[in-house]
Amino acid sequence: MSMTPLPRGRxxxxxxxxxxxxxxxxxxxxxxxxxxxxxxxxxxxxAEPGREHWLGTDQNGRDVxxxxxxxxxxxxxxxxxxxxxxxxxxxPLGAVLAAQFGAGAMRQLMLVGILxxxxxxxxxxxxxxxxSTLSVFLAIGLPSAVAATVASRAVxxxxxxxxxxxxxxxxxxxxxxxxxxHVVPTAKPQLIALGMELLAAAMLVEVTLSFAGLGVDGSGLxxxxxxxxxxxxxxxxxxxxxxxGAVAVVSALALLLAANGLRETRRGAA
Amino acid sequence: xxxxxxxxxxxxxxxxxxxxxxxxxxxATMLAVVGRGYGAISLLALAIAGLLPRDARTExxxxxxxxxxxxxxxxxxxxxxxxxxxxxxxxxxxxxxxATQLALLTALQQASRSAAVIIFTADFHLALSMGLEVAVIAxxxxxxxxxxxxxxxLPQYDTxxxxxxxxxxxxxxxxxPPIGEPILELDGVAKSFRKGLPWFGPPPVEALKRIGFxxxxxxxxxxxxxxxxxxxxxxxxxxxLDRPGAGRISRRPGLVGFVFPDPRKAxxxxxxxxxxxxxxxxxxxxxxxxxxADRLVEVVRAVGLEPELLTRLPGEFGxxxxxxxxxxxxxxxxxxxLLLDDPTFALEPAEAREFLLLFARVxxxxxxxxxxxxxxxxVLRNISDRLLVIDDGHIIExxxxxxxxxxxxxxxxxxxxxxRYPGPAKMEATPEAPAEAAAVAPEPAPAAEPTPEPxxxxxxxxxxxxxxxxxxxxxxxxxxxxEPQPPPPPSGDGADEAxxxxxxxxxxxxxxxxxxxxxxxxxxxxR
Numbered sequence: 001m002s003m004t005p006l007p008r009g010r011x012x013x014x015x016x017x018x019x020x021x022x023x024x025x026x027x028x029x030x031x032x033x034x035x036x037x038x039x040x041x042x043x044x045x046x047a048e049p050g051r052e053h054w055l056g057t058d059q060n061g062r063d064v065x066x067x068x069x070x071x072x073x074x075x076x077x078x079x080x081x082x083x084x085x086x087x088x089x090x091x092p093l094g095a096v097l098a099a100q101f102g103a104g105a106m107r108q109l110m111l112v113g114i115l116x117x118x119x120x121x122x123x124x125x126x127x128x129x130x131x132s133t134l135s136v137f138l139a140i141g142l143p144s145a146v147a148a149t150v151a152s153r154a155v156x157x158x159x160x161x162x163x164x165x166x167x168x169x170x171x172x173x174x175x176x177x178x179x180x181x182h183v184v185p186t187a188k189p190q191l192i193a194l195g196m197e198l199l200a201a202a203m204l205v206e207v208t209l210s211f212a213g214l215g216v217d218g219s220g221l222x223x224x225x226x227x228x229x230x231x232x233x234x235x236x237x238x239x240x241x242x243x244x245g246a247v248a249v250v251s252a253l254a255l256l257l258a259a260n261g262l263r264e265t266r267r268g269a270a
Numbered sequence: 271x272x273x274x275x276x277x278x279x280x281x282x283x284x285x286x287x288x289x290x291x292x293x294x295x296x297x298a299t300m301l302a303v304v305g306r307g308y309g310a311i312s313l314l315a316l317a318i319a320g321l322l323p324r325d326a327r328t329e330x331x332x333x334x335x336x337x338x339x340x341x342x343x344x345x346x347x348x349x350x351x352x353x354x355x356x357x358x359x360x361x362x363x364x365x366x367x368x369a370t371q372l373a374l375l376t377a378l379q380q381a382s383r384s385a386a387v388i389i390f391t392a393d394f395h396l397a398l399s400m401g402l403e404v405a406v407i408a409x410x411x412x413x414x415x416x417x418x419x420x421x422x423x424l425p426q427y428d429t430x431x432x433x434x435x436x437x438x439x440x441x442x443x444x445x446x447p448p449i450g451e452p453i454l455e456l457d458g459v460a461k462s463f464r465k466g467l468p469w470f471g472p473p474p475v476e477a478l479k480r481i482g483f484x485x486x487x488x489x490x491x492x493x494x495x496x497x498x499x500x501x502x503x504x505x506x507x508x509x510x511l512d513r514p515g516a517g518r519i520s521r522r523p524g525l526v527g528f529v530f531p532d533p534r535k536a537x538x539x540x541x542x543x544x545x546x547x548x549x550x551x552x553x554x555x556x557x558x559x560x561x562x563a564d565r566l567v568e569v570v571r572a573v574g575l576e577p578e579l580l581t582r583l584p585g586e587f588g589x590x591x592x593x594x595x596x597x598x599x600x601x602x603x604x605x606x607x608l609l610l611d612d613p614t615f616a617l618e619p620a621e622a623r624e625f626l627l628l629f630a631r632v633x634x635x636x637x638x639x640x641x642x643x644x645x646x647x648x649v650l651r652n653i654s655d656r657l658l659v660i661d662d663g664h665i666i667e668x669x670x671x672x673x674x675x676x677x678x679x680x681x682x683x684x685x686x687x688x689x690r691y692p693g694p695a696k697m698e699a700t701p702e703a704p705a706e707a708a709a710v711a712p713e714p715a716p717a718a719e720p721t722p723e724p725x726x727x728x729x730x731x732x733x734x735x736x737x738x739x740x741x742x743x744x745x746x747x748x749x750x751x752x753e754p755q756p757p758p759p760p761s762g763d764g765a766d767e768a769x770x771x772x773x774x775x776x777x778x779x780x781x782x783x784x785x786x787x788x789x790x791x792x793x794x795x796x797r
Contacts, residue, residue, distance in 0.1 A: 172553035
């Protein structure tokens with residue numbers, strides 16, 4: 001029908017993206033500037049939130065705002081790269097499966113796809129006992145790649161089977177030309193939305209794993225490790241837990257909001 | 271007291287409006303509400319059934335004094351009609367194969383003994399052949415109400431002529447190109463599909479089983495078969511969109527033009543149609559930009575449309591014009607072979623007739639070789655030199671359309687070439703138990719008996735029954751094909767109608783969203 005997207009979808013997408021961008025910007029700023037340079041000030045461990053330290057300091061005397069900025073950057077980067085890798089694996093795989101099997105055989109595919117990922121997870125945490133940033137990366141990325149495969153296949157199958165794609169193939173454009181001309185523009189918004197959802201999930205998985213002590217190296221600072229370290233002092237200094245938790249949850253929700261908005265916008269346009 | 275009474279009733283929903291409808295329906299009668307599809311009549315059907323979308327506004331009164339209304343959309347089967355005292359059927363059996371539609375209509379006819387039945391349709395011939403009373407809706411108003419056979423004598427006839435269309439389509443191809451060497455040969459072609467992954471899913475389904483035939487240059491071959499016979503699969507294999515599981519398909523090199531069943535799905539909704547039409551031209555890299563433009567203009571004019579329309583988006587066209595554009599796209603690459611997969615599927619009867627006339631003209635102009643798949647004998651009879659009947663993955667017989675119509679060799683063929691509408695209801699004469707007869711497709715017994723018919727040439731039973739012979743109709747404008755030599759100008763009437771249908775299409779879109787329900791078109795495309 002009309003080409004104007006539903007205003008609600010646009011609003012959601014805009015809100016979500018603005019929030020995520022703001023959080024990412026703050027995180028990036030930590031590379032060049034933080035209120036207290038991120039250096040522990042032994043003089044003032046566990047300072048109350050105040051004019052000097054907006055959210056106080058932790059047990060090592062580190063300014064919470066500064067730590068939060070660096071930790072957010074770490075968490076975002078980890079989630080971002082894990083998602084990127086999972087999309088790079090999942091989307092082409094999903095496209096091949098969509099071209100080969102169409103929209104059918106979903107259940108069997110889930111089974112076949114989830115098994116190796118589950119095995120890998122087991123191997124990482126059970127057999128290898130590697131606690132490192134790499135293992136978090138894999139733990140986030142592998143299941144995410146499976147999810148990306150399944151979801152992108154669902155997105156691509158109807159587009160690849162569309163009569164106008166067939167028509168373009170017959171006109172001599174071939175699979176490649178038809179993909180460039182029709183499939184990519186049609187599927188792009190949905191795939192971007194998918195990426196955002198995976199990113200949100202990845203952030204939460206990182207937080208969970210690091211909190212459980214399976215995550216980022218002991219010295220590394222991420223939202224998950226901040227939560228873990230602040231946990232013992234939650235009674236005295238609740239801000240040590242509330243702040244990183246809030247950043248993680250707000251980022252994830254903002255991403256989901258943006259994804260939802262994008263999908264709705266597309267639905268309105270179709 | 272009337273069972274249903276509408277007084278000054280009007281509905282608006284989106285771009286669809288209907289106003290000042292006065293209509294009464296008595297118990298145990300049958301009425302056909304005829305109008306161009308696209309919204310208005312479907313909306314009225316929903317209103318009577320009490321199923322209007324929430325955002326529709328109504329005026330006037332609608333009184334239903336009965337207890338139960340049964341609403342049937344075009345995909346419904348007539349199962350439990352017994353309870354209802356009013357049956358509202360929106361385009362019953364549209365897009366189904368003739369036998370199914372006949373069974374549905376016969377069942378409705380029998381149900382009308384105990385319940386009032388209102389059939390909403392775009393097909394005037396349905397009402398005519400069933401001898402129904404019609405209420406004609408045009409331009410958002412109830413125009414007249416009369417027995418179908420009297421419509422031709424009424425002064426309003428001119429206004430509703432577009433609904434009635436060509437009484438019986440008989441296309442004469444004036445310049446038939448000589449039929450030459452084989453351009454396409456199939457030998458032992460088979461194809462099966464599996465539902466799941468190898469080793470996991472159920473065993474594959476055989477869609478085609480050892481198909482072999484050939485098509486010669488300049489020939490138009492019709493491929494007739496019921497739903498699910500393998501027509502689309504076969505065409506996709508020939509086009510090279512899928513690979514055959516076994517057998518050999520040899521085709522003369524060159525592009526294949528393909529016309530899909532539903533034009534609304536055959537164009538990328540986000541690109542102007544012109545962009546889609548240039549696709550086949552990109553292959554010929556020697557073609558200059560101006561030559562490309564010329565070619566585009568040529569094919570668009572050939573299908574009776576204006577090149578100015580090329581900048582529009584597919585959503586701005588009605589199905590009829592969009593299907594013409596699809597034909598233009600198929601022609602743009604100067605294909606050595608044209609494949610048409612149920613090209614009239616999405617069109618209303620009058621539009622389908624226009625499309626077939628257009629095809630016949632274009633065929634002569636371009637010297638086309640084509641393979642046309644359809645479930646409708648009436649479609650294929652008119653445009654093909656030779657018919658192949660396909661059922662369950664086999665070619666079961668072949669021959670000239672007239673011969674097959676006269677003497678179908680197989681049960682399936684017989685079903686396909688037979689009646690699609692029941693005759694006027696004279697049910698008391700037939701002694702069968704009505705309830706059971708309603709459920710199964712009755713043998714087309716009346717068709718087998720040669721009814722006295724003043725038509726001079728031997729005609730297949732189908733048309734013999736559809737045509738109410740004594741009625742002489744003024745030719746609708748497009749039926750006069752004239753000579754094909756000059757560039758075929760679209761007649762003024764046709765253009766008006768095209769514009770009208772374009773407008774109406776938006777209305778249909780609006781309704782389709784809210785009316786919901788599985789669309790027959792979806793079924794088709796997903797197969």
